[in-house]
Amino acid sequence: MQKLAILIYSVLAFLLISFTSFAQTTQTFSADDYTYRTALELFDREKYATAQKAFQDYIDLNKGDLLTVEAKYYVAICALYLENDDAEPTIERFIAEYPNHPKAAMAYYEMGNYYFNQKNTEKAIAYFEKVDISSLSKEQQVEAKFKLAYLYFSKQDFLKAGNLFDELKRSNNKYTYAASYYAGYCNYRKGSYTEALTDLKRAAQSPEYAPMVPYMIVNVYYKQGKYDELIEYAQTLGTSKDIRNADEVFLLVGESYYRKGDYANAARYLKESVGKTKSRPAPEIAYRLGYAQYKTGDFKSAAENFKITATTAKDTLAQYASYHMGLSYLQSGNKPFALTAFDQARRGKASKQVAEDAAYYHAKVSFETNAGPETTALLKDFLKNYPTSSYKNEINELLSESYLASNNYNEAIAHIEAIPNRTPKIDEAYQRVTFNKGAEFFNKDQYNEALTQFQKSLSRPKVTEVAIAAHFWSGETQSAVQNYPSAINEYAAVFREPESKNTEYYNRSRYGIGYAYYNNKEYDKAATHFREYTTAVGPNGKNYADALVRLADCQYVAKNFDAAIQLYDQALALPGSEKDYILFQKANALNFAGRDEEARRTFDELSNKYSSSRYADNAMYQRADVDFEKGNYNAAITGFTRVIESNAASGVVPYALQKRALAYSNLQQYDKAIADYQRILDKYPTSKVSNSALLGLQETLASAKRSDEFGTYLEKYRRANPQDNSTESIEFDAAKSLYLNEKYPQAISAMEAYIRNHPDSEQKYDARYYIADSYYKFGDRANAVKNFQLVISEGRSQYLVRSVSRMGDLELNAKNYSSAAGYYRRLLTASQSKKDQTAALSGLMESYYQLPNYDSARYYISQVVATGGSSPSAVNKALLYKGKSYYLQNNYEKAVDELLSAANAAQDEYGAEAQYLVADALYKQKKYKESLEMCFAVNDKFGSFEKWRGKAFLLVADNYVALDETFQAKATLQSIIENSGDKEVVAEAKNKLKALESK
Incomplete structure (x- = not known):
């Protein structure tokens, strides 16, 4: 009992002591720790400055308990959040003082x-690595691991990051999906693609x-090369608009199709990807998209x-892109652009095979577009650079054909003539x-040289059409040098070719052979061919009117005057410029047919309607002669007087004087007759009628009883018409021989000596001409002008x-265009020949064009x-001048029409200039595409004319700039610089290229 009491007493005492102790603690917390509780509340409310002070007040109580330790911790943390300079040292001291806390x-x-939030990666990692993870709550552990993993990830330390993300992804936490995503990325970077897929599919939840x-x-x-799986997966995505980096997704789908050779889908998805980026794609992507489009026929x-x-890549990719760009342009029919692209690719150094392929296409397309003289050079260069190429045989064939297309005829002929064994294709090219x-x-007008080449062409008659043309032009050439029998043979050779009837040359040869017979005075044969020609071509045919007139002339010569008159009337009803000649011939035919009154009316019509015609004086003369022959001497005298007074310089005047003298004699008006005869002998002593005038004078003086006066005129006639063995004649002929042998200084001296020695000789006037022309021919313009003016x-x-x-030519060459026009007008009036x-007409055209008087x-x-x-x-x-006149007046629409006519009609330099000006006129009208076509036509049709070809390509570059095709413009200018032989063109190309590159 006493022991139990003692035990209970002990328990009660213990409980009492414990309770008393607890009561005391509660009373102390309530009193002393109020500051701590207040500080903690302030901290939680992010009142860091006030909280720090409250925590410090608690520390200052010197209680030394656990709350004091925690207060020190919070003081340090408040310093951190307040970004105090002593924050980090304060925390470090706390950790050092309480390492196990x-x-x-x-x-x-x-x-x-803190440093994570401040994005201070290095410090954040350093502190997270020091954290004892096990001492943190589970939530804090997850937070720390994720942030540390993310920090490693941001530094691309995918191994460390991956390990932490792997830990996090395996548990159920707020970062599970994020960790799965980042773990997937880390595994992707490490090449662990299977694991990456697992992680990413989890993140997708x-x-x-x-x-x-x-x-x-x-x-x-894509990294795994599982293109089918990629495509299948992409199809499950549908058309979701929430997918991040959709352009990249489409890109990789397109790339997968590309790798599989499914270019249609590749093009679709790559195009979709590029469309979503709304910016120029990377060179590699643009190439693959372009290739996919090329393979599916979307060449543009x-x-x-x-x-x-x-234009953005370098080396290999740029070379491949240029090559395939050329192929694309070629497939879409844009051969000019293809040329520049192949030209760029063949210059690349990255791939020899691509360079060879590009060089092949560049030469081939150049040939196909008739790209001018460099085509031959390109083909030859290819064979030189790639002698064992698989393209060799084809290039050799193209080379032989290129001479046909090339306008550099001299080089082509020399090359082919050097080939010992020619193939049929080469012979055809040679022809x-x-x-x-x-x-x-x-x-x-180099006719002898032309004949030589035509005969060479005919030596290899592989193509009948060309042989027919060669015979025709040989005929034209022989006619030009007045070798009419040979011309007739050449024209006849055309008729012997059965196929000629289907060519333009058949009728043209008919016209040409007619003229050859006509000029050879074989009028009956000429008439046959002119008749067949007019029948074949009809009234609307070319040269119909002219052939009709020549047919009439043949009838006139054959004295079939009625038939001639009928033909002349038909010709007069047609438009043409020979109306004066036709009237003259018709009047003569009427005269010879005895239809005098009609002849008079027709002669009058000619002289009145065409008073400036070269036939006007002769018409008046013939009109008077009709009266003379009919014995109407007074009327004849009136008519001859009209001739004499209307144009004193006319060659008809001596004849009119002679006939008027006869009329006066027949009327017995001897004094007037004598005066006319004397006038002939005084002014025209060397004319063809001077002998008749001398005889007439002798008879008339006798009739007038004045025969004693005849001796004076007989002596004058003898001086003007010396016998061949006279000293004067020998001296003149010797001087003339020096002129004819082109010894012009000696001829001048000899002719001047002749004039001094024979001042009264009528031949001194011709001697003056020879002096003038000798000065002209060796280039002494001043003395030539002086002496020609004396002659005139x-x-x-x-x-x-x-x-x-x-004189017209001299003034024209001196750019005295008004003066030149005056001389040419006088020449036109005085001309007695077609030449x-x-x-005169050509001189007037040139003078007025240059004035300018368009x-x-x-x-x-x-x-x-005409x-x-x-x-x-x-x-x-x-034709060129007509177009240029409108061009220079800025009437470009009219100019284009006229210049096109000139370019289509001519194959010479005038045609080349006309074709270029068509292109330039279109450019000035901002019709850039049409201008390009005309530029290339210069190249196609007139490639041998380096100046105009070069200017045309400069204009090509200008057109490309206007069309915003800078790549093509630069490539064209670079090609000009490297290939043109015209220094001015090259200099201009360099300036244009420099200007483009500076933009």
Whole structure:
């Protein structure tokens, strides 16, 4: 009992003591620890400055209990959140002082969080690594691990990051899906693609990460080369708009299709990807998109994407892109753009095979577009650079054909003639190129050289059409050098070819052979061919009117005057420029047919309607002669007087004087007759009627009982017409021989000596002409002008008309265009031949064009074109000038029409300039695409004319700039710089290229 009491007492005492102790503690906390509780509440409310002070107040109580330790912890943490300078040292001191305290681990944790939030990766990692994870709550452990893993991830330390993410992804926590996503990425970076897929698919279960996962999953599949799985997975995504990096997803889908060779789908998805980025794609992507489009036939789009790569990538990719860009342009029919692309690719150094392929296409396309003389050089260079190429045989074939297409005829002919064993294709090329060279010589009036080339062409008659053309132009050339029998043989050779009836040359040869017979005075044969020609071509046919007139002339010569008159009347009813000649011939035919009154009316019609015609004086003369022959001497005298007084310089005047003298004699008006005869012997002692005038004078003086006066005129006649063995004649002929042998200084001295020795000789006037022309021919313009003007002012030389022509030429060359026009007008009036007439018209055209007086120029241009005697070269120049006159007046629409006519009609330099000006006129009208076509036509048709070809390609570059095709413009200018032989063109190309590159 006593022991139990003692036990109970002891328990009660213990309980009492314990209760008393508890009561005392509660009373102390309530009183002393109020500050701590207040500080903790302030801390929780993020009032860190106030909280720090309250915690410090608690520490200052010096209680040394557990709350004091925790207060120190919170003071340090408040300093951290307040960003005090002493925060980190304060925390470090706390940890050093209480290393085993639970708050020490929390201090590291808080420091890690703080620097994590501050994005101070290094410090955050350092503190998180010091945290004793086991001392943290589970929630804090997850937080610390995730943040530390993320920090490792941000430093691309995927091994450490992956290990922590792997831990987190295996448990159910707030970071499970995030950890799965990042673990997937880490495994992807480490090449653990299977694990990565598992992680990413788990992350996809989270709404937060579901939009981000597809991009990573398709990347994994792509890295694995599992293109089918990638495509299948992408199809499950549908058209969701929430997918992040959708452009990249589409890109990899497109890339997968590309790797599988499914270019249609590749193009679709790659295009979709590029469209979503709304910016220029990377060179590699643009290349693959372009290639996919190329493979599926979308060549225009392909070319654009290849262009992006070619202009932004370098080396290998740029070379491949340029090559495939060329193929794309080629497939879409844009050969000019293809050329520049292949040109870029063949210059690349990264791939020899691509360079070879590109060089092949560049040469081939150049040939196909007739890209001018460099085509031959390109083909030859290819064989030189790639002698064992698989393209060798084809290039050799193209090379032989390129001579046919090339306008560099001299090089082509020399090359082919050097080939010992020619193939049929080469022979065909030779036939064509020698024909073209002959045509070029013909257009330059170099007839002997033209004949040589035409005969070469005919030596290899592989193509009948070309042989027919060569025979025709040989005929034209022989006619031009007045070798009419040979011309007839050449025209006849055309008729012997059965196929000629289907060509233009059949009727043209009929017309040509008619003229050859006509000029050879075989009028009956000429008539046959002119008749067949007019029947074949009809009234609307070319040269119909002219052929009709020649047919009439043949009837006239055959004295079939009624038939001739009928034909002349038909010709008068047609438009044309020979109405004066036709009237003259008709009047003569009427006269010979005895239809006198009609003849008089027709002669009057000619002289009145065409008073400036070269036939006007002769018409008046013939009109008077009709009266004379009928014995109407008074009327005849009136008519002859009209001739004499209307144009004293006319060559008809001596004849009119002689006939008037006869009329006076028949009327027994001897004094007047004697005066006319004397006038002939005084002014025209060397004319063809001077002998008749002398005889007439003798008879008339006798009739007038004045025979004693005859001796004076007989002596004058003898001096003017010396016998061949006289000293004067020998001296003149010797001087003339020096002139004819082109010994002009000696000829001048000899002729001047002749004039001094024989001042009264009528031949001194011709001697003056020879002096003038000798100065002209060795280039002494001043003395030539001085002496020609003397010849013209004296008006006594038989070379008066030629002197007027020479003065026109001299003034034109000196750019005295108004003066030149005056001489050419005089030449036109005085001309007695077709040659002089066409020379005058050409001179007037040139003078008025250069003044400039374009209205007058165009009038004479039409005359040059319409006149049958104008050479092809003169006609081509006239057509060019007509177009240029409108061009220079800024009337570009009219200019284009006229210049196109010139370019289509000519194959010479005038045609080349016309074609270029068409292109330039279109450019000035901002018709850039049409201008490009005309530029390439210069290249195609007139490639041998380096100047105009070069200018055309400069204009090509300008058009490309205007069309915003800078790549093509630069490539074109670079090609000009490297290939053109024209220094001025190259200099301009360099300036243009420099300007483009500076933009």
